[in-house]
Amino acid sequence: MTTDYEFPYPSPELAAQHPFVPLEFERLDEAEMVARAERFRAHMSTRRSVRMFASEPVPRHLIELAIDAASTAPSGAHKQPWTFVAISDPSVKRAIRMAAEEEERVNYLENRMNDEWQQALAPLGTDHHKEFLERAPWIVVLFEQRYEQLANGDRRKNYYVKESCGIAAGLFIAALHHMGLATLTHTPSPMAFLTTLLARPDNERPFVMFPIGYPMPSTLVPDLARKPLDEVMVVLE
Ligand code: IYR
Numbered sequence: 001m002t003t004d005y006e007f008p009y010p011s012p013e014l015a016a017q018h019p020f021v022p023l024e025f026e027r028l029d030e031a032e033m034v035a036r037a038e039r040f041r042a043h044m045s046t047r048r049s050v051r052m053f054a055s056e057p058v059p060r061h062l063i064e065l066a067i068d069a070a071s072t073a074p075s076g077a078h079k080q081p082w083t084f085v086a087i088s089d090p091s092v093k094r095a096i097r098m099a100a101e102e103e104e105r106v107n108y109l110e111n112r113m114n115d116e117w118q119q120a121l122a123p124l125g126t127d128h129h130k131e132f133l134e135r136a137p138w139i140v141v142l143f144e145q146r147y148e149q150l151a152n153g154d155r156r157k158n159y160y161v162k163e164s165c166g167i168a169a170g171l172f173i174a175a176l177h178h179m180g181l182a183t184l185t186h187t188p189s190p191m192a193f194l195t196t197l198l199a200r201p202d203n204e205r206p207f208v209m210f211p212i213g214y215p216m217p218s219t220l221v222p223d224l225a226r227k228p229l230d231e232v233m234v235v236l237e
Contacts, residue, residue, distance in 0.1 A: 044174065048221045050182035051126075053136040053213040060088070062179060063138050063212065070172035076159030081145040082168050082207075085198050088138050095197055096209075097133035100188035104128035107189060124222050132184065136211035141194055142169055143204040155203070165207045172210065182215045 010020055028036070067084045075081060087093055105128040107113045113121075133139060144165045148156040158164075169185070176183050191206040200206075 044177065045226070047173070047177040048182075049184045050215045050219060050221065051132050051184055052216040052219040053132050053182070053211060054216050055135050055137065056214050057088075058137045058181060058213055060086070062181065063140065066172055066175040066179065066181070066212075067140070069175035070168045073164065073168035073171050075164035075168070076161070079145075079148065079156075079158045079164070081148070081158040081161045082165050083143040083145065083200070083204055084172075085141045085143065085200070086138060087141070087198075090134070092197070093134050093136075093139055096139060096194070097130055099193040099197060100130050100133055100186075101128055103188045103190060103193070104130060112189075123224070130186075130188070132211045133186075136213040138212040139209055140172070140212060141198060141209040142172070142207045143195075143200055144207040145203050146205055147203050149201060149203045162207075169208055176210075176212060181212055182219075183210045183212045185209075186211060 010018075014020075063086050067086065070084065071080065071082070073080075073082075087096070108118070108128045111118075142165060144161045145158055146161060147158055150156060173183060173185070186209050188209075191209070194200070194206040194209070195204065
């Protein structure tokens with residue numbers, strides 16, 4: 001196929017309609033790349049899901065920085081189909097805990113999670129008690145925007161909403177860990193109660209929630225190992 005314009009992309013027509021700007025990119029030498037990559041990997045490998053939080057407050061600004069970092073995630077057609085609701089109000093946290101524990105009670109004690117599922121969770125030691133939802137100084141609930149609701153009442157499609165929110169959630173977790181906070185991805189199932197409780201609009205559905213804080217000094221976590229590289233990577237070269 002031939003084009004009537006010269007590399008680099010975009011064509012003059014596209015550029016006239018949708019401006020492009022030069023990429024900000026710093027080319028590093030390979031030794032520096034390896035050093036950074038190893039530091040990052042080592043730091044990420046110290047991240048653990050935490051369920052035992054200190055009640056010590058966390059400044060709101062830190063939560064804002066983590067949400068701002070998460071919101072740099074790539075998204076389908078750059079629709080950024082996410083809303084992060086950050087809660088420190090004790091009465092709202094309590095209401096979330098009560099509703100989540102009721103859902104989880106049905107999951108664990110009335111077998112909405114079947115035996116195979118409950119056996120898979122046994123090493124984690126989880127049950128229907130969710131005290132961390134009140135103890136953690138912040139809960140952030142990430143809502144996916146199933147479609148975009150315009151002010152005039154019209155709707156616009158969003159694309160790859162789950163993928164986009166999953167990536168944003170990953171960046172959020174990394175941002176929190178990087179700044180020295182602990183969190184847990186918590187998905188009490190079903191989570192519909194969060195839409196009502198947090199008065200979110202109809203186009204939003206809860207995707208995942210994150211209790212956030214400092215770990216309790218004596219925090220214990222399950223003694224888990226991560227899969228080695230050769231189990232998670234396939235190379236074709
Ligand atoms: N949502 C429940 C159960 C649970 C499910 C999975 I998959 C986990 O990795 C951990 C917990 C709960 O939060 O207890």
